[in-house]
Amino acid sequence: MRLDLRATAPQATRLESTFTIDSGADLANPPQPGSPEIVSGNNAADLTAGTEADLDGPGTPGGAGYARVNARALAVGPSTTTTLDLVEIVDAGSGRCSINGTAVPAG
DSSP: OBOOEEEEOSSOEEEEEEEEEEEESOTTSOOOTTOTTEEEEEEEEEEOTTOEEEEEOOBOGGGSSEEEEEEEEEEEOSSOEEEEEEEEEEETTTTEEEEEEEEEEOO
């Protein structure tokens, strides 16, 4: 089970993010710090104005259990900068995916 994200920027935009992904058999009992089921990293992508970009997304291990992403991103274009905070959950046990977050123009 997967939840892929796509984005279309109104202008050429650089998207840079830092993220943590945890996954396991039971969403109510997440892995503890130091577990190999927790992965953190950074990534970046250049978004072309008006073109849909596939940003990929989390999937459950072997199609079972759950995967959760907690990310913070910065979208920088020629005339605007936006910060994004995002949480994605893919739960194969319930057969549901969810996204929650905020996007705020930087001041």
